[in-house]
Amino acid sequence: MITLDFEKTGGLIPAIAQDYKTGEILMLAYMNPESWEATLSTRKATYWSRSRQELWVKGATSGNVQHVKEIRIDCDDDTILLKVEQVGGAACHTGHRSCFFKKVENGDLKIVGKPVFDPKEVYKK
Amino acid sequence: MITLDFEKTGGLIPAIAQDYKTGEILMLAYMNPESWEATLSTRKATYWSRSRQELWVKGATSGNVQHVKEIRIDCDDDTILLKVEQVGGAACHTGHRSCFFKKVENGDLKIVGKPVFDPKEVYKK
Numbered sequence: 001m002i003t004l005d006f007e008k009t010g011g012l013i014p015a016i017a018q019d020y021k022t023g024e025i026l027m028l029a030y031m032n033p034e035s036w037e038a039t040l041s042t043r044k045a046t047y048w049s050r051s052r053q054e055l056w057v058k059g060a061t062s063g064n065v066q067h068v069k070e071i072r073i074d075c076d077d078d079t080i081l082l083k084v085e086q087v088g089g090a091a092c093h094t095g096h097r098s099c100f101f102k103k104v105e106n107g108d109l110k111i112v113g114k115p116v117f118d119p120k121e122v123y124k125k
Numbered sequence: 126m127i128t129l130d131f132e133k134t135g136g137l138i139p140a141i142a143q144d145y146k147t148g149e150i151l152m153l154a155y156m157n158p159e160s161w162e163a164t165l166s167t168r169k170a171t172y173w174s175r176s177r178q179e180l181w182v183k184g185a186t187s188g189n190v191q192h193v194k195e196i197r198i199d200c201d202d203d204t205i206l207l208k209v210e211q212v213g214g215a216a217c218h219t220g221h222r223s224c225f226f227k228k229v230e231n232g233d234l235k236i237v238g239k240p241v242f243d244p245k246e247v248y249k250k
Contacts, residue, residue, distance in 0.1 A: 014153060074225050075221070079225075101197075101200070102198040103196070104165070107126070
């Protein structure tokens with residue numbers, strides 16, 4: 001039985017998605033108990049969208065789902081680490097492979113790398 | 126000028142510490158504006174301790190400081206990624222190298238790896 005501490009942070013805990021092969025950190029999102037259970041049962045990363053206030057199956061719109069290969073929990077049971085296979089090559093809604101594409105350099109932010117896809121094409125209605 | 130979105134989550138945003146060489150995720154903690162500024166100016170990972178409600182220079186007690194080699198910010202400006210050199214070989218207060226030493230396996234948690242140090246020795250008064 002696995003009991004996570006959702007209460008400490010008011011119901012949502014952070015989940016890091018890391019490429020299971022390269023170790024690259026792809027994104028960080030949040031989970032509530034419902035998304036945690038869905039991730040366990042479907043083995044597809046499922047978060048809680050804070051902006052839309054709804055269950056968020058990552059890749060449901062873009063097709064860029066995350067197949068969960070391994071799950072780690074931290075010492076305090078309040079952070080989740082997903083080692084995933086990122087379908088489509090990019091985790092970020094901007095089209096970048098990783099959401100962490102801004103590098104701090106000389107007191108400013110520098111964009112690192114180029115988008116893998118064009119968000120206008122992927123998210124068009 | 127770098128402006129992070131501390132407001133979305135009520136003043137604290139998550140910061141991931143990743144080994145700058147191996148890519149291993151060592152821990153996740155939180156930062157407020159004060160700890161963010163301290164991290165930038167000292168290049169030592171400095172968090173905000175939610176339990177103690179005070180500035181937390183990582184390693185101030187144990188000696189296991191984190192020298193910051195690179196800083197990334199995510200697409201929404203509300204998550205920090207620190208690529209660090211972990212002094213002492215372990216980031217976790219339990220003595221484990223990484224805080225993520227519990228692996229989900231067959232519906233339960235399995236401890237992965239062994240502690241690098243004995244917390245009773247490191248944190249004794």
